[in-house]
Amino acid sequence: MKNRLKVLRAERDWSQAELAGRLDVSRQAVNAIETGKHDPSLPLAFRIARLFGLRIEDIFIDDGDTP
Amino acid sequence: MKNRLKVLRAERDWSQAELAGRLDVSRQAVNAIETGKHDPSLPLAFRIARLFGLRIEDIFIDDGDTP
DNA sequence: TGACTATGTCAAGCGCACCTGACATTTTGT
DNA sequence: ACAAAATGTCAGGTGCGCTTGACATAGTCA
Numbered sequence: 001m002k003n004r005l006k007v008l009r010a011e012r013d014w015s016q017a018e019l020a021g022r023l024d025v026s027r028q029a030v031n032a033i034e035t036g037k038h039d040p041s042l043p044l045a046f047r048i049a050r051l052f053g054l055r056i057e058d059i060f061i062d063d064g065d066t067p
Numbered sequence: 068m069k070n071r072l073k074v075l076r077a078e079r080d081w082s083q084a085e086l087a088g089r090l091d092v093s094r095q096a097v098n099a100i101e102t103g104k105h106d107p108s109l110p111l112a113f114r115i116a117r118l119f120g121l122r123i124e125d126i127f128i129d130d131g132d133t134p
Numbered sequence: 135t136g137a138c139t140a141t142g143t144c145a146a147g148c149g150c151a152c153c154t155g156a157c158a159t160t161t162t163g164t
Numbered sequence: 165a166c167a168a169a170a171t172g173t174c175a176g177g178t179g180c181g182c183t184t185g186a187c188a189t190a191g192t193c194a
Contacts, residue, residue, distance in 0.1 A: 084140080
């Protein structure tokens with residue numbers, strides 16, 4: 001599962017800490033998602049999509065590596 | 068987080084077991100999601116959306132009870 | 135009536151999502 | 165060059181998503 005978080009964050013010139021604050025999660029959680037260490041929960045994915053005004057499918061790319 | 072799984076399943080006349088098979092998860096996992104006991108992971112949400120040919124936002128409704 | 139299907143639910147266990155706190159490294163700005 | 169900010173990462177802990185296996189209940193059908 002890839003994602004465009006880093007780009008969307010850069011477009012707004014936000015730090016990982018600032019994004020974390022807006023999403024109400026820890027900075028480490030944002031970092032782990034950006035660096036592909038784990039996928040967000042569905043509720044967090046909804047918060048992310050709402051924050052950026054996009055659909056979940058426009059931010060997260062299911063690479064289907066879950067056979 | 069509410070969802071329309073039960074309706075979508077009924078439209079296709081699938082049992083929970085059959086849906087579980089198509090999603091490659093356990094029947095109990097499908098039941099727990101339908102009955103609101105827990106939310107699916109993001110990868111599973113993608114599989115569900117792809118199976119029904121819909122967007123995640125068209126199946127799962129974020130009621131924002133995660134402040 | 136008795137077999138079969140569908141649904142709901144419980145228990146125990148595993149792995150991941152997320153947490154706090156801490157530290158090292160890289161980048162930025164004066 | 166130096167300080168501050170940003171990023172990456174580790175350790176230890178909590179809770180949830182999902183598993184297998186089992187059982188109870190209700191509905192359908194020969």
